[in-house]
Amino acid sequence: MDKKVTVENLSPYEKKLTVEVPALLIEQALQNYYASMSKSAKLKGFREGKAPVQMVKMQFQGEVTREVISRVMNQTYSEAVTEQALFPVAQPRVEVQPWEEGKPLVYTACVEIKPPVDVKAYTGLPAEDPRAIT
Numbered sequence: 001m002d003k004k005v006t007v008e009n010l011s012p013y014e015k016k017l018t019v020e021v022p023a024l025l026i027e028q029a030l031q032n033y034y035a036s037m038s039k040s041a042k043l044k045g046f047r048e049g050k051a052p053v054q055m056v057k058m059q060f061q062g063e064v065t066r067e068v069i070s071r072v073m074n075q076t077y078s079e080a081v082t083e084q085a086l087f088p089v090a091q092p093r094v095e096v097q098p099w100e101e102g103k104p105l106v107y108t109a110c111v112e113i114k115p116p117v118d119v120k121a122y123t124g125l126p127a128e129d130p131r132a133i134t
Helices: 023-038 053-083
Strands: 004-011 014-021 093-096 105-112
Touching (some): 014 053, 023 053, 053 093, 053 105
Antiparallel strands (some): 004 014, 014 105
């Protein structure tokens, strides 16, 4: 499963990306993060790195979810910009819809891009060489 990206033109130099990340992708990222975290988590009653994943999940669910969503958003934003052949010149303004477990993550990013430049006919124009010997 892959993300869905739609692009809306706000102006010649500003685009609005709407990205929908499938729930399966978020769930996999959460499971991987919990698994790696359980190897180093310190929980009362357990030796370091020996806490069950479910205990780690109960203890750190809020902050892990925020961290994983942030990482997934950074990754999918970069991929979306590359796929759409956009060249951002500033950080995007991002709006995230609240995420619920089992549902896709949807966010929008308004990004300023390089404006289109129309190159006029420049060949054949007279020019002086500033290095010319006088």
